Amino acid sequence: MSGVSIRPVTPELWDDLAGLFGPTGAYGYCWCAYFRRRAKDYTASVDAPRPERGLGNREVLERVTAEGRVPGLLAYDDGQPCGWVSLGPRSDFVRLAHSRTLRPVDPEERGVWSLVCFWMPPRRRGKGLATLLLDAAIEHARDNGARVLEAYPVDTAGGRAPTADVYTGTVALMRRAGFTCTRHPSSGRPIARLRLTG
Template structure:
């Protein structure tokens, strides 16, 4: 697959992101704010009946994007949006700080960025686009001054798993990109880390 460009989700690209996620907001009306919202707020948004289901999540992502915070990167093929990766400073993801399984070991560590999600339409999967988005996320975080990029992949032991279960990426994918993967000291869930800048 040839990707024309991978670009930051800046305010003028909001319509592209909205089109890419479609009426269901990517994964089950999530709008890629699962890690950005408090659990009760996120749950309330997806518990509504249509057409309100996910509307508060969509509005949260729209507000972040239009405020210029750059919540992630959009891949384009022939001018059409075809993929997404959510990458931003770790403190932007409130759910990480409250999670037993993903809570930072050193919450005061400076310059940590987090990659929390990939979204690829079904026909774009298993063609290398995720790896291209990962490479772009590494360069984006580095260019913005990140010292470490952290991610929370799923260990599929080299096999396949349903896409909805591996939206955070796989251990193998991150290891191929140079990340070290170690178990979280409490949950033993894999945490992938890559040093972007040496002190």
């Protein structure tokens, strides 16, 4: 994986991101909009008839990108897109704002960014790409003024889990990168936090 480069997704890279996700928008018409939309709007888009399935989700991600708000980072190998991580200020993610299980740990805390998704084609998995994407995400968040980077990983207890279940990353991945992993105080869900500034 030494030849991998990772870039913030800007409007000129939209076609590369869309090509990586393919016609089904990655996780079954998701287009990495799950955390960017209210539950009812996301579900309506995914449950639409097949020709329109996921169209609303795609439009959300494309609009964010076109507006110049970096929705995440894209990994390239030999000039071809090969992986994705989504992150940004916590306020960018509508579902987090309305979540009963992932309320802010400290509502007064400023500068919290959220890392919400990894995606890569099956042939790219299990080769360390998620670690490279996570390292780049930490650097990107720090460089853009984040004070804390927060993630919502899955605890596989050292075992394996279906890929579709661990799109937010795993507790083990976060711990290796220096995150402190605890249980959310109100819901008991795993939450990983990395302080980026003093």
